Amino acid sequence: MRKVIIVGAGAAGLMAANCLKDRNCEVLLLEKKHQCGLKLRITGKGRCNLTNASDKNSFLARVSDKEFFEPSFDAFDNTSLMDFFTFKGVELKTERGQRVYPASNKAADMFFALLEGIENDNRVKIIKNCDVRHVITQDSKAKGVVTNQGNFFADAVILATGGRSYPTTGSEGDGYRIAELLGHHIITPVPALVGLRTKNGYPLSAHGTEIKNCRVNITDSHRKVIASKDGDIMLDEYGVSGPVILTLSRQIARRLDSGEKLFLNIDYKPKVDKDKLYGEIKETFRQRRTEQAASIIRKWFVKPLTQDVLEVCRIQSRTMGYKLTQQNAESLLWYMKDRKEEIVGDMGWREAVVTMGGVSLKEVDKYTMESRKIKNLYITGELLDLDADTGGFNLQIAFSTAMTAARSIR
Ligand SMILES: Cc1cc2nc3c(=O)[nH]c(=O)nc-3n(C[C@H](O)[C@H](O)[C@H](O)COP(=O)(O)OP(=O)(O)OC[C@H]3O[C@@H](n4cnc5c(N)ncnc54)[C@H](O)[C@@H]3O)c2cc1C
Structure with missing residues (x-):
């Protein structure tokens, strides 16, 4: 059984944990805040615009780097995401501009659907208030993480720490520092959708x-x-x-x-x-x-x-x-x-919906989300230098890249 550490229990981290559990991996989900998914729960003014139902070309046209994102979108696109939540019992609806929301208008329903999938499963352990500081490497391979609660070891590490916007939800830019220490180049983060x-x-x-x-x-x-x-x-x-x-x-x-x-x-x-x-x-x-x-x-x-x-x-x-x-x-x-x-x-960051900039896409394999610098290290979600317009595109980026990373771990 492969052991995987996921750093950050936001949209990307929770999705990756759901996928890895189904692939029979042992998952350690480490979340810095006292609760998981704080940002996810306030998305779309509390209604969560989880994706956009437009066709592939129109969808990709709204994303900052369509070439990079296309393979993960192909692997887990907006329809697959909608099917995923519908299968979990969340009824969805599509509104003006092809924006997709839960029919209940409650972002919390999306969050609980993701959490229920992993919460009481003995293959997934969630540790809250766990602040990850470094990734432990050996011979340029990820081996584990250093945290405020001690060191943890695994066969692979997924970074899903988000960007810098809305820092009160936990995304304070830690991932940039962690990735930079591993030799990654960070495209200067700036507030966007603000x-x-x-x-x-x-x-x-x-x-x-x-x-x-x-x-x-x-x-x-x-x-x-x-x-x-x-x-x-x-x-x-x-x-x-x-x-x-x-x-x-x-x-x-x-x-x-x-x-x-x-x-x-x-x-x-x-x-x-x-x-x-x-x-x-x-x-x-x-x-x-x-x-x-x-x-x-x-x-x-x-x-x-x-x-x-x-x-x-x-x-x-x-x-x-x-x-x-x-x-x-x-x-x-x-x-x-x-x-x-x-x-x-x-x-400023307190009001920005997303971060523009992040880990350079040149250093990440677009088919697997694996770092080109450190083996067995995967980089997902808003931490990447990848962002999009309003309309449900940013959450889809988080979900698709997380799914791609999780499926690549063998
Ligand atoms: C107010 C608001 C509304 C939004 N509404 C929408 C919307 O309706 N539709 C849409 O598509 N997008 C929306 N977005 C954008 C979307 O929420 C983000 O793009 C998405 O959540 C990014 O997912 P992520 O998993 O990469 O990061 P996040 O969801 O930010 O999750 C990162 C997680 O990592 C944790 N973490 C960070 N550092 C560490 C560390 N060192 N150790 C351990 N854990 C750590 C954080 O606490 C957090 O839980 C909204 C954003 C905001 C701020």
Whole structure:
């Protein structure tokens, strides 16, 4: 019976343990926190968007390195993952954007399905509060691990420590240090799928306000649009977040990290061209001449945003419609279409959904997840320099790479 140590009981570690148990291996699952799967249980706002039901090509197009990921996806794809959970009694449903969730809307159901598979099985031993510090090697082969609870030995070691995002769930970047000590090259981890901080942010009164159907453009210092997306955003005291921003943050993460000056533009009316909108603003001023500015601009902006609009456009809230000038119309048009705010950073590791960067994929065999530096060492999940868009793609990466590693251990 092969003995396998899995470091980290998150999405990847729990999946690997389930697979190895069925392959009759003796598994030691070591988890640093007092509980397993802390992150898995809060995924998808507590609903767990476990995968995406799109076809293979569309799926792979959303992953940072499609060539690397393809073999593990082929071996355990989104359909196999859905079958896996359905077989375990978790009913699933597919929502907008092909996002797959448990029908119960409870991420905990996914977690317990994985845990039940291993918890009372004498082939799997789970040790919590077990902080793995090093991998023990001999002749460039993994032999065991050094932990705060002593040394453990095995025939193979799977690293499933996750990345650096949401460190309170246990993913504090330990895997990078462990892999680096073994000679692996780490592509600098940066937060991705994260809100963006802008120079001025928004007043507290606008915090949490959702802006629907806008277009967000990100430009460089030459005014060139480098990323753009339509959809919904959320205003924040420090900047912006929401689905569109998360997706864009991933596209600019490296440039932002390198210190490049980038700017954010929100087009509140992407379907109306500027001339038409300008005409509409002037006509509205004329028609609503006996109303105050604060009330007139509600035609284009949600209430919590009006204070900011008036302040930035330097319009007195009580100015009557007939007193609003051409300059006021121009500044409103500018706010709606052209305003650019400097991006001064992101919301950081505490709020990032994933880590971009990690163990260099050049040093990992894409068919087995085995390290090319250390034999019998397998690297999985978010610890790899592999990430994807929102929509269930990141959990699938964790599950597929874990399954690939577990099946490769003979
Ligand atoms: C708030 C939030 C919501 C998300 N929602 C979704 C979603 O709906 N769909 C989606 O696809 N993705 C989602 N993600 C991303 C997804 O959760 C991760 O990509 C995925 O969990 C990565 O799995 P993993 O097993 O590699 O790492 P993790 O799930 O982070 O697990 C790593 C485990 O290793 C343990 N560990 C770390 N270091 C050590 C050590 N030294 N010794 C022992 N144990 C250690 C940690 O405590 C942790 O339990 C979300 C992420 C966040 C933060």
